[in-house]
Amino acid sequence: MKVFINIFGTDIRLKQEISLEPASPALKEVLRALKGQYKGSVERFIKDDLSPAEGSAILVNGRNIWSLDRLETKIHDGDEITLTVLVAGG
Amino acid sequence: MKGTHGKLLEVDLTQGKTKDLPISEQTFRRYLGGRGLGARLLFDLLPARTDPLSPENVLIFLTGPLTGSMVTGSSKFVVVTKSPLTHGWCDSYSSGRIAVELKKVGYDGMVIRGKSNHPCYLKIDDGGIEIREADWIWGKDSFTTERMLKEFEKNPSVGISSIGPAGENLCKFACISSDLYRQAGRGGVGAVMGSKRLKAIVVKGKKEVALHDRKRLVELNRENFQRAKKSVVAQARMKYGTPLTLNITHTGGILPTKNFQFGTWEKALEKIDSVGVHKSTISHKACLSCFTPCSMITRVSEGKYKGITVEGPEYETLGMFGSNLLIDSLPIIIQANVLCDKLGLDTISTGNVIGFIMECFERGMISANQTEGFELRFGDGEASLAAIELIANRKGFGDILAEGVRAAAGHIGKGSDRFAMHVKGLEFPAYEPRGAFGSGLSYAVSPRGACHRRAWPPAKEILGGYPPYTIEGKAEMIKGLYDENCVLHSLLVCDMPAKFIPLSLEDYANYFQAATGESISKKDFLTIADRIETLIRMFNLREGLTRKDDTLPYRTLWEPLPDGPAKGEFIGEENLKRMIDDYYTCRGWDSEGVPTTVTLQKYDLPNEAPKG
Numbered sequence: 001m002k003v004f005i006n007i008f009g010t011d012i013r014l015k016q017e018i019s020l021e022p023a024s025p026a027l028k029e030v031l032r033a034l035k036g037q038y039k040g041s042v043e044r045f046i047k048d049d050l051s052p053a054e055g056s057a058i059l060v061n062g063r064n065i066w067s068l069d070r071l072e073t074k075i076h077d078g079d080e081i082t083l084t085v086l087v088a089g090g
Numbered sequence: 091m092k093g094t095h096g097k098l099l100e101v102d103l104t105q106g107k108t109k110d111l112p113i114s115e116q117t118f119r120r121y122l123g124g125r126g127l128g129a130r131l132l133f134d135l136l137p138a139r140t141d142p143l144s145p146e147n148v149l150i151f152l153t154g155p156l157t158g159s160m161v162t163g164s165s166k167f168v169v170v171t172k173s174p175l176t177h178g179w180c181d182s183y184s185s186g187r188i189a190v191e192l193k194k195v196g197y198d199g200m201v202i203r204g205k206s207n208h209p210c211y212l213k214i215d216d217g218g219i220e221i222r223e224a225d226w227i228w229g230k231d232s233f234t235t236e237r238m239l240k241e242f243e244k245n246p247s248v249g250i251s252s253i254g255p256a257g258e259n260l261c262k263f264a265c266i267s268s269d270l271y272r273q274a275g276r277g278g279v280g281a282v283m284g285s286k287r288l289k290a291i292v293v294k295g296k297k298e299v300a301l302h303d304r305k306r307l308v309e310l311n312r313e314n315f316q317r318a319k320k321s322v323v324a325q326a327r328m329k330y331g332t333p334l335t336l337n338i339t340h341t342g343g344i345l346p347t348k349n350f351q352f353g354t355w356e357k358a359l360e361k362i363d364s365v366g367v368h369k370s371t372i373s374h375k376a377c378l379s380c381f382t383p384c385s386m387i388t389r390v391s392e393g394k395y396k397g398i399t400v401e402g403p404e405y406e407t408l409g410m411f412g413s414n415l416l417i418d419s420l421p422i423i424i425q426a427n428v429l430c431d432k433l434g435l436d437t438i439s440t441g442n443v444i445g446f447i448m449e450c451f452e453r454g455m456i457s458a459n460q461t462e463g464f465e466l467r468f469g470d471g472e473a474s475l476a477a478i479e480l481i482a483n484r485k486g487f488g489d490i491l492a493e494g495v496r497a498a499a500g501h502i503g504k505g506s507d508r509f510a511m512h513v514k515g516l517e518f519p520a521y522e523p524r525g526a527f528g529s530g531l532s533y534a535v536s537p538r539g540a541c542h543r544r545a546w547p548p549a550k551e552i553l554g555g556y557p558p559y560t561i562e563g564k565a566e567m568i569k570g571l572y573d574e575n576c577v578l579h580s581l582l583v584c585d586m587p588a589k590f591i592p593l594s595l596e597d598y599a600n601y602f603q604a605a606t607g608e609s610i611s612k613k614d615f616l617t618i619a620d621r622i623e624t625l626i627r628m629f630n631l632r633e634g635l636t637r638k639d640d641t642l643p644y645r646t647l648w649e650p651l652p653d654g655p656a657k658g659e660f661i662g663e664e665n666l667k668r669m670i671d672d673y674y675t676c677r678g679w680d681s682e683g684v685p686t687t688v689t690l691q692k693y694d695l696p697n698e699a700p701k702g
Contacts, residue, residue: 062655088589090405
C-alpha cells in the first residue's frame, strides 16, 4: 500500500510517499506499520495504543479520525495521513 | 484593586481638554478590563445611533488587569469603538509598548471624544498630557510617523500608536499601528482615529504598576515557561509561527482560495506556507512581556523586492493575499504586508476586497473602462500591490474599495453580493466555513462581524473530535470558545500562549490572583464572559442590528465547495437557522436574539433591558 504522509510538528514533511505493508487496511495497522518503519519521526504523534499522543491529532484525507471510524478507519491506496500538533490560531 | 489604577484618561479633542475618568473596583470585578470594560464604557458613553465617523463617536484604548505585570502575552491593548464598517460593536486587538507605557503613566486606558480642528497627536508622560499639533507628520506613513516621533522625543522607548494615510483618508478598514508591525486591524478603528484628526498617541511612564504578589507572578511565569519548553505544540509554534496554520487549513480544506471559491491550494505548499516562510525567516521575536517568541522576521532574499523585511507575514496575510488571490509569491506577500502596515490597512479586509474585485473582473461584472484602465486578475501580484495604494489613498477605483466589500458589492451590483464575503460588513478572515460549519456559526453571530478571534473552531472541527459538516452541538461549542476568549480578551492577554502551551482559565485565575489580590474561579470568569457578551449584544441591538444581520453570504449558504475534504458541502439556510436558534438558547436570548429579562437579571444587567 502506498500512502502520503504529512508531518506538522517541530519538523515539517509534506506529502511524503511511503510504501507500507499493514496487516489490514485499518488505520491502526497502518499506524503500527508506520511506527515500525519510521521510528524517529512519527513516534511523538502516536501513543503505544496507536491513538494520538497528547497535543497531537491524526487526520485521514483532511478529516480527524475521531470524526471518522477512529482507529478502524479504512485506509486506501493513495490516502493522505496527517500527523500534526494541535496548531492554534493564526 | 491591585493591577489597576482605577482611572482612565478622558480626552475631548473638540474642547482641547482632558480629565480623569474614575473606574470603580466593582466595575473591574464585573468586567475585568479589556473587552469587558470596553463593553460597559461603549454602552454607557456612546449616544445611541451615533455616526461612527462623527465627533460624537468615542475611541477607547484599554489595557487589562494583567498589563504591565510580566504575565506572558500581556502587552496587549484593545481599541473599542463603533465601527464605520459595520455600524456596530468593534473591538480590535493589538500588542505594543504603548499598552505597558499606559499602565506606567498611571492609566488603565483612554477615552477619546470629539474632533480636533487640526491634525494633532497626544503626548502623555509623567509630566502631563498635551494635545500637540501634528501638521508635520500628517500624511506620513505609519513607519515614518513612528520614527519621526521617536526622534522628536529623543527617546526610542516611547510607546506609540499611529495611523497611516488610510486612517487619515477614512478608509473603512484602516488600522491603528504600534511598534511598526503590530496592528489593531479589524473594523476600521484607524478611520475613527482619522475622523478625529488624531494622528498618533505617544506615551511614556515611569510608575511601577502596583501588584499584589510580584514574587508569585515570577514563580507562575517560571512554571509556565517550563511547560512551554516541554510542549511540542509551543515548540512548533515558536519555530514556524502562524504560517503552520496554513498547512492545516489546506489539509482540512478550509483554506480560502480564489475569493473563497475553493478550500485548498496545492501551489501554496512550500512557497507561502510554514516551509516557505521558514526559508525566509531571519529571526524570531517575542512581544514585550512574553516568553514565547512566536513572531517571525522575514526578509526577501532576491528579486525585485530583495531586502524587504517584515515582522510576519502571519497566517491571515498569507491566506488573504496568497491563496485567496492565487498569489504564490512570498516576496509579493511580504511586500503587500509591508505596504498595508505602512499605509495603515488591515491585511485581512484588504485581501478580501481585492479578491472580490478579481472575481468581478473574471465574471465580466466590471471592466477596465469603469476603473480608469486598472485591472485586477487572480494571480496578479503587482496589480494587487498597486490596489493597496489606491485603496489607502482613495484614488480612482480605490475610493470605492476603501468602503469595504459590502459597499463595493452594492456599487457594482449584478448579483456580486452573492460572493461578497462578509458578515455585518466585516470581511471574512482566512477560514472557509463550508469545511467547518462551526466557523460559519461563529462568523454569523459574532457582534463585530466575520471574526476569527472570538473563537477558533478549527481546533474542534479539524483538529478535534467534532464532525465538521454537521450542526449538532455547534452552538455549545462556539459559546464555549467565545467565552474562553472573552475572558482572555478582557484580562487582555494574548490567546496564543493559552492555546499552545496550553494555559487554562485556572492558570489565568492564578495569574489574576497574584496580580490583583482577588480570588476568582473559572466559573466566575465564565459568568463574567456571559455578562460581557450579553451586554455587547444589547449594544448592537440598540444600534439597530438584529437577527437578520446574523447571517452568511450566499456563497457559504448555497454554493457547494468544489474541492478538498469538504467537497460538495455548503451550510444551507436551515442549518444556519438551527445553529443560531441553539446559540441564542445557550445564551439565554429569545428567538430574535434579544436577551431575556431573566438573562439580564442573571448577569446583573437590569438597566440594559429592552424598552417597550
